[in-house]
Amino acid sequence: MSFKCTAIMSNQGNRDAPFTQLLRIAEEVLQSLRSALPHPLQRQLNAVPILLEDLPSSAQIKDGIADNQLGLFVGAPVGETHSTHPPRIILWLRNHWDMCNAIESDYRAEVRTTLLHELGHFLGLDEAEINERELQ
Numbered sequence: 001m002s003f004k005c006t007a008i009m010s011n012q013g014n015r016d017a018p019f020t021q022l023l024r025i026a027e028e029v030l031q032s033l034r035s036a037l038p039h040p041l042q043r044q045l046n047a048v049p050i051l052l053e054d055l056p057s058s059a060q061i062k063d064g065i066a067d068n069q070l071g072l073f074v075g076a077p078v079g080e081t082h083s084t085h086p087p088r089i090i091l092w093l094r095n096h097w098d099m100c101n102a103i104e105s106d107y108r109a110e111v112r113t114t115l116l117h118e119l120g121h122f123l124g125l126d127e128a129e130i131n132e133r134e135l136q
Helices: 019-036 039-046 058-062 093-099 104-122 127-132
Strands: 005-008 050-053 071-074 088-092
Touching (some): 019 104, 039 104, 088 093, 088 104, 093 104
Parallel strands (some): 005 050, 050 088
């Protein structure tokens, strides 16, 4: 089973690396991480769409997302149904690239860390539990 990934490119300018390059690398990281997870976690990861976006949109920023935010889990965690939004994980790739000073190995590590962090939220973990499990 594969990820439900959607790529969204912004028109907010190019900061060195083309979005297609950042997307390709992020997809490699996601596939590698998926393969390394235990089967129950692979199933959970396959159950949540992952949006790979260039940068937060102006609408997202207006809604309170920081312009340099790395990722976000939206929706109700597994087993809960109280959210009106479908569950999804969003990663803003350009922000990862910028934070890592355009160093590919650091970018790969940070994309992996952010995905694990947001997966933790999808599984119902709060920030303290994520930190306790070293998913930060």
